[in-house]
Amino acid sequence: MSDTPYTPPKVWQWETPSGGEFASINRPIAGPTHDKDLPVGKHPLQLYSLGTPNGAKVTILLEELLAAGHAGAEYDAWLIRINQGDQFGSGFVELNPNSKIPALLDHSASPPIRVFESGSILLYLAEKFGAFLPTEVAARTECLSWLFWQMGSAPILGGGFGHFYVYAPEKYEYPINRYTMEAKRQLDVLDRRLAGQRYVAGAEYTIADIAIWPWYGAVVLNEVYGAAEFLDAQRYTNVLRWAREIAERPAVKRGRMVNRTWGDPAGQLHERHDASDFELRTQDKLAPKG
Numbered sequence: 001m002s003d004t005p006y007t008p009p010k011v012w013q014w015e016t017p018s019g020g021e022f023a024s025i026n027r028p029i030a031g032p033t034h035d036k037d038l039p040v041g042k043h044p045l046q047l048y049s050l051g052t053p054n055g056a057k058v059t060i061l062l063e064e065l066l067a068a069g070h071a072g073a074e075y076d077a078w079l080i081r082i083n084q085g086d087q088f089g090s091g092f093v094e095l096n097p098n099s100k101i102p103a104l105l106d107h108s109a110s111p112p113i114r115v116f117e118s119g120s121i122l123l124y125l126a127e128k129f130g131a132f133l134p135t136e137v138a139a140r141t142e143c144l145s146w147l148f149w150q151m152g153s154a155p156i157l158g159g160g161f162g163h164f165y166v167y168a169p170e171k172y173e174y175p176i177n178r179y180t181m182e183a184k185r186q187l188d189v190l191d192r193r194l195a196g197q198r199y200v201a202g203a204e205y206t207i208a209d210i211a212i213w214p215w216y217g218a219v220v221l222n223e224v225y226g227a228a229e230f231l232d233a234q235r236y237t238n239v240l241r242w243a244r245e246i247a248e249r250p251a252v253k254r255g256r257m258v259n260r261t262w263g264d265p266a267g268q269l270h271e272r273h274d275a276s277d278f279e280l281r282t283q284d285k286l287a288p289k290g
Contacts, residue, residue: 036089041076049102051260053214060255077272143201146208194238217243
């Protein structure tokens with residue numbers, strides 16, 4: 001091992017930024033840093049997010065709900081630029097005390113219902129509209145088990161593997177090896193699960209697929225971290241089959257564009273306030289209003 005040994009202090013103190021691309025958004029305290037109200041659009045569902053894998057889960061589900069005929073799933077998606085600290089504004093912190101995207105406010109209830117944590121939002125919307133979540137007890141439980149598997153596993157793939165392989169200011173062998181091993185184990189879990197069925201929870205497409213695809217599907221398709229070769233993604237043939245099929249769903253294509261601010265401009269829709277926004281995208285519409 002080439003890593004420099006580190007002796008932890010008796011009491012850890014936050015003395016310097018942690019470094020890396022996201023150093024400015026990491027801090028050991030909660031609460032707002034500035035006063036800023038959240039905008040409110042015309043639809044009952046107001047989403048405040050960014051097109052990261054966690055954010056894409058929710059916009060994909062919303063677009064799937066609309067495609068399935070649930071008109072009540074119309075929504076406004078407001079851009080939260082986490083690299084600029086929008087998640088620490090007073091309005092956002094009131095909506096999500098954890099200061100993480102995505103966060104949803106449902107104005108169809110009185111008072112409005114706040115929902116935070118991506119898995120909780122998926123479950124809330126699936127139950128609200130009676131869609132993409134089985135109703136039979138065994139099938140529902142299987143779906144929720146895989147939904148929570150993703151919620152527990154993604155920090156390993158994102159905050160662990162993704163951070164040390166891509167974003168850390170210096171690359172060290174130990175953490176990269178440690179998190180790569182676990183990321184590959186998780187891919188193997190998923191590959192074995194998909195060997196005998198079309199979708200993660202069984203024969204039907206559910207919120208389990210919608211939660212898992214933006215992370216593991218995007219990784220094997222080399223759309224997150226640029227690590228497909230490093231992880232030998234081609235060996236996970238069942239995950240690749242599943243990932244490619246879901247990537248072709250029109251609602252998935254739309255959902256992953258929403259609140260996206262990087263990559264090909266043709267794949268970005270910074271804010272979404274109407275279905276027509278997908279057809280009317282111009283350089284002006286890429287920029288948030290106001």
